Amino acid sequence: MSRRPPQRRWWLPALALLAAIWTLSSSADTPGPPLAHPFDWLAHFVTYLALGYCLGRATGRPLTALVLAAWWGALDEVHQAFVPGREAGLTDWLFDFLGALIGAGVAGRRRSLPEEGPEA
Template structure:
């Protein structure tokens, strides 16, 4: 998120201005990576999508105050598209193995249910 915020604080984030439709591709890729990272870190793709979309909206407001940049609903929609795809890719089935104890493992009683006095 800090990288996105830093890039959007510049009038030419990559050193050269991106023309349409390449700027929309940049928005989508940027938020795809963000939502993917959030989804992998938290394991909850719905939350990752929500955070990325919210951050995209706040970033568009931020860009309205940066010289040489403008805020637009189309940019935010491409943020949304990239975030949706990134969140879906973050938790593909089989991407995170589920760890289960072996069937013959001893059952552990939680400490709260343990009796200390006979």
């Protein structure tokens, strides 16, 4: 994974995703219909793919992005163990990790395009 220049404006969506993940996992009832495992794991994968990508763009370091997202996923699974009606799962975390791995990798491989204005 190659290093790209960090783009600070990507911290906003990354922090929004972190907050959304924590808020949803703090609730005993996640909004929406109950998900069967394949769809639940797909939700974990897609969410952490987005998080890995945003963190990768924000930091400019795919490995750092992967470590941050994987750490957040693990922390979130432990957190869920203490929320009534929720459970922690290693398989959930593995899908978090795989999504973050691909998201951070894509962010690291994305070619820099000319952008208007200075970096925020």
